[in-house]
Structures are given as C-alpha cells and as structure tokens.
Amino acid sequence: MNATSENERFLGQQGGRRSLNTPALVIDRKALGRNIDRMAEFAARHAIGLRPHAKTHKSFEIASLQVAAGAKGVCCAKLGEAEALVSAGPIPSILITSPIVSDAAITRLAKLASETSELMLVVDHPDNAKKLAAVFDEDDPLHVLIDIDPGIHRTGVASPEAALALAEEISRHASLRFRGLQFYCGLHQHIQSYEERRTAIIERTDYLRGIVTLLSDAGMSPEIISGGGTGTHEIDAELGLFNELQVGSYVFMDNEYGECELFAEAENFETALLVDTRIISCNTPGMATVDAGFKALSTDGGTPIVMDGVPEETRYIFMGDEHGALINADHEFDHGATVSVQVPHCDPTVNLHDAYHVVEDDTLVDIWPVTARGRSR
Incomplete structure (x- = not known):
C-alpha cells in the first residue's frame, strides 16, 4: 500500500488532514476555486480567451474545473502531458507550447491529433514545419502557431x-494550417515591481505588434495571439494585443509569485497549494526536523515559507533529500506535529508527488492524481 492509498481512509473525517501520511501535497479546495473563478471573471470582463497552462498542475481534475469556469482549453508544455490529459478524459482544445522535432514524437503527435477535438502545436524552424507537413494530411491538417522568441533565446x-x-x-x-503566434515572456513574469514589469512588457508587446503588422501586411494575419502569464496578465489585457492568456500559477501561487505585485491595486491570488510535513525529531532546542526535503519541495524558488502549525516567524531550511529543519529559538516544538509550508515553485514541486490531497479546512475531501506526473517527453 502506498501513502496515497493509505490516506484514503481519512477521507471525510473532520480533522483527518492532521493524520495524513506526510509529506503530502495539499490543495485548499475553496482557495483553488476562488482563484479559478477570479481569473475566469477577469478574462470574461476583458473579452480575452483563457488557455491556462497545465504544466503548472498536470491535473485532469483541475483542467476540467478551469474549462467549466470558461477556459477554451489548456496549454501543455510537453507532448506527454497532453497525452496523459487526453487519456484521462475530454479536453476541448490543447496547445503544445514546445516544438516537437523527433520522428518518434511526431508519430505520437499524429496519433494524439486523431484523438482530440482540437490540437495545436508551436513551431519555430522551417525544417520542423517540413517534417510535420510530411506526416499530416491535407484533409486533416495540423494547426500550428509560430513561436516568437521574446528575448530569452x-x-x-x-x-x-x-x-x-x-x-x-x-x-x-x-497539411499545415497557420493559426497564429505564441509569445511568452517568461523572464518578465517575476519582476517584483508592478510598474517595472509593466514598462518591460510594454516594450516587448510593441515588438510583437510589429510582427503582427508584418504578417498582416503579407496577407497572413494571425487568428490567435497567445501568451502572457500570471505575472503579466493584467498588463497584457490592458495592452489589448493578446486574445489568449496562458496563465498557470494563479491557481496555486508560490513563493516566487507571492513576492510580486501582480495587480496595480488588487490583492494577489490566494495560496492554494501547500506541502504538509511532520516534525519527526526535536531534540535540539530551537530546532525541529521535518520529513520534507529536496524530494518533496522544489528548490529553485528559494526556501519554503511556513504557513501553519508553528509560529509564522519560524524559518524552514533544507536539510537534505528527505528532511528539512524548522528554526525558531523562542519556540518549543511539539514532536509529531504537522506543519504546512508554501512551496517555492509550484510546477516542479507538483511533479515530485503522485497525488493532491484536497482539503476544506482540516477535512480531507478528495484525492486527485497528478495525472501527468513525470511526463517530460
């Protein structure tokens, strides 16, 4: 029996969250729903399409919630993610946001296209376009977007x-149908100052606008202009060029986005993704060891932020593959206590876990598989 199946016995138990086998990837169901609804309302209010990025959550259940709230479909970073989601159930439209080049992968792509209602792919090289064209059929062409380098190369x-x-x-x-452009300014998403981020995005949007004009003057006006992200979505909507937003992390939030001013005036999205960990040793005064380390939490966004279970001024530090330490000289730690931390970077943290433990307050209400975990090809 694995930890996920063993945790099923706590479903529906009031306070059952505190009995979970840890470390456990946890979703605050109400916060998740509010984040999804808030972004859907924003997109509807600005008459802009919503195509959330499934690389953030890798979950058919969450993708379905996003579509039900109004999203036109999802993005997937890799072919394997798209395959996993389609195997789990219907998704109305999928855009794969990385080029697919190898013969084996293109064969898989053709099979996936036959199983979906709408599948689109980005390309950025003429040789790739030629290879794709040789595999697909003019009676059922592959829909492609041109990927535009925003400057990160x-x-x-x-x-x-x-x-x-x-x-x-x-x-x-x-056998190919040109649908539009993709433009994702990844490095700009985490500029902490709203005004600095806005200035940078205005310059990049002007660059993209020039490309749109060039193509339109040549009789190839792009139908779809897809891009943006959680960090720039308010600015992107204001500038009015994108007609699809590839937002991702808004559903969960993490340390990196939590440090950013996402809105000119409004509050940030809510923290909906946590890792619950347990104190397994506290023999040194002012320090406790928990059972979540490198294998449970990504490390590329700093260190986890303590959210619940110990005083908020408590610091977490990594202590190796399996362990972390909680540091607070003024606190006497309780052996066996559960501590919740906000993750440094949501996408890679999710990929370390098999399942989401969905909670409302301290009650475990569902367990969702991380549908596309490990699907990096």
Missing part, C-alpha cells in the same frame, strides 16, 4: 523576418 524565431519566412513556409503545405 530558449525557443522561438529570432526576428520579424524569420517569423514571416516561417509563415510563408507553413503556407506552402496543405
């Missing part, structure tokens, strides 16, 4: 001229 065409040349290459193939 990870993926995407590197100039307006390259975008036009790629659009022209796509148009030569009846």
